[in-house]
Amino acid sequence: MRNETNNQEIDSREHCFSKVPVPEEILDWLKVNSVLSIVLSDYKKRGSSFEDILQNDARIVSYEKSEIILRKGDYGGSVLIPIEGTVRVNLEQSQEHRFARKSKLEKRSWFSAIGQLFKKKKTQETFSRVVSQEEISGSAGRKPRLNTDIDKFVSQNLTRRIGIGEIFGEIAALRRCPRTASVFAGTDCKLVEIRWQGVRDLLARSNEFERFLEDIIGDRRHQIFSFVNMIQNLSEDVQRTISSKAVFERHGSDDWNRNFRKVINSDKSLLDQEAVVLNQGHHMDGLYVVLNGFARVTRKDGGQESTTGYLRPGDVYGLKELTRMDERGEDEVAFHTIRAVGALDLVIIPKSDFNEHVLPEIQKGIETGRSNEEGYISRELLDFFVDRRIVNGNQTMIIDLNRCTDCDDCVKACAVTHGGNPRFIREGHRHAELMVATACMHCADPVCLVGCPTGAIHREANTGNVIITTNECIGCGTCVESCPYNNIRSVEIHDAAGNPIINLETGKPALKATKCDLCIDQPSGPACANACPHDALHRVDFSDISKVTRVIEKITG
Template identity: 30%
Template structure:
């Protein structure tokens, strides 16, 4: 029997089909086969393989002054310049959050009367620049300051980090002349990386040159490493990729590598009899391998990719050399070993308690930075939360109270405000966005055209189309709607604040410990 796709796998499968059958962005046209064959980065592919993969390779033209990539947006394609020049620009000022929609009189009265009942629980987690104004660039080789610019020319590739690892673009890329580019959607980019050795080596080299040192410096564990030690790690590190459900390391196998998660989620599980018990999960910036390398033992748990995963692999000898020069890092790793072994022991002693952790992984809750939960032990199904949401949004609620159940909580059909909002990828008008430095993913009803790309792109089905007359288009459309955390409302999300029993809460579920404690 063919196993059922997880939501992430289903979304990936759908995106692959879309990428091969329709233009990935407005104005993109197929590349003629003869021109495809002339591209350096496909050399080594047979004509049969090139015809197969070439169905997903496109070309697009830009006029002087056109913005190709924009700061804060997520991308699902890399670009290779064929002719012309582009410029990388780090904005002097970053986009501010969009103002909230005007309140109607009933919403305003309820908001004023509701003050003093306890502010809603929500997460700020502002993503800001460092105090001196620098930010991390995901595609370029420097912690650049606002106003930084660099020139790109024929043969240069850009956008690949966002496409592979779902980092938002940290810069604008603007055409400074008429420009023609090859467009490589993410599924094609992954396939080329895996099947064309020279291309894969180029992508890995660009990551090492442009980004790895910055990533190492921003991972708390490595932040204090001397620059020369990070430089040595950068020279020896290897970038490796894994597909959904692919095993990265097996419990009991020799442990010879240290892994740093660059993108995606990784499940850690321990085998007990015929059952794999979920212990925890890893996300961007997390790491694994410290137990086996420090204790000189086999892998104590199995690592499996929950989705497409990008890892930085550091070999045993390079890992040991780094520790020898930085005793404080070794001290931190020993503390991490103790914590991880405690998690492993907890899973073995309490298999039923960690079952909810597995559910949270499989249903995508671990992606959420503000997940709406309803405590079924205290909820009376009065629907005040739904009415409050509707009153705040002009009569149309932005969530459905019914949803999946985990432990004694119901998880309504409401946007999770994911760490990596894949729903934003590919919107033809930019109507769905997350203003830089904010938590809310917003949909602009004036620029939404009802194409449903975000609706179909949400793996958790939390974006709902509703009938709407678009004054921009002058016709009826199915407007994409979703929870926006009541952006601009002083008390935070209305569903939480107006619940008379305190049953509705908003929780950041990125941390596995929070998930375990909440659902155990």
């Protein structure tokens, strides 16, 4: 009888963060002993109660001593609050390598690569190794851990204890940027993890909590600059000074990836749907640095507004205007309009601080925005790239339709290197003689990473490629739903005998997410690009405008 009640409870929690509810006593404890007590001090009861929000968006997680809780550079969509044990944050940059993900994908030898040709091709994803039920359901106890004596590590290195009831992980969760520090379990510990949707709901209901989090982020926000080319080389003191005076802004919608298709198919002009960040002709109040997301740069000439460039994470806008202002000693206006494409997080460094701290440090070769002032790429094509958010790609697969003969050698090559199952579709958005294939673009803003419960989908530290560690994937489909480009698929997995592996908990076939892995384990790199005999398939990094231009020139002649 008790089991039946439990099962019903579990079924009704299908859309919750965890199938297991947060125990009442822990909720009560949180209300009194954690930062969440601030929420209750001015909680505006609109719809859901505090308890409802936590029951829906929180779960209890446990870590054993020396296990890694957060990795610097990983993406995450949740905040954590320790409720038991010791949790520590590493402050020694030199020790970060200890937290780095151990790449399980080593390059194959030539012998092993050639061996792939003789393997029997399967029509489905097959695992020759035994896949445990724990791996399928995500209850496997394999969490990454620090391979060192943890007490010695703590005594020899600079770490800070995160107090019981304190909050951490909020910058990455709320700004959707990579984790800014690595956190590990100093002893066996328990934490409450709240996904970003829950934090957003709490923020909407408590001004006090919003102010509290902003203060915390403000104190730590200089860490955000570690990902911005122009500022990362400045000293930490200067970064702190800049960040204390800088204005952080967020434009557009957090859920852009979910409503992306609706937006591009709507009758309204895309320009009208995008939030204006800066208007052409308006006073330049500072340097605009993109932290996350994308911006469209447009210019109005003769009444007609057209796209002239785009900004990606780490790009800046306003350098030209501010430099000219400095040279001439008079106020300057913005030469272009900046619009948020999807969600855009940016920081505006006031012009006085820019002049004092950043301008002297600016050296040749610093990346600014990706402008197309030379006009190598047609404005229609630029619109196509920005409208479809293709500028997000670091490895976008672009096919020259004037040269592609439909021979499918690229697909066959992909199949050979992935056990007979190609990881991309040679179809996609078209513009004139160019097609963007349905293949993972290894995005600059990898929205697929946000919300992965096991961290199976991650960005490789060395290469920047977005990779799925298959044995950590529990097939929940979060990344599949999050990818706005339909570039990730859920597939049923089979054992060596070809039988589907069943998740005994749900009674359904077990799933895993698959996508292009850029042939990370192959001696050659991406087999698709290697295989094209007609030089029709290109992998394009939109952060490098010169390379994009070269490819477009090749295609359009």
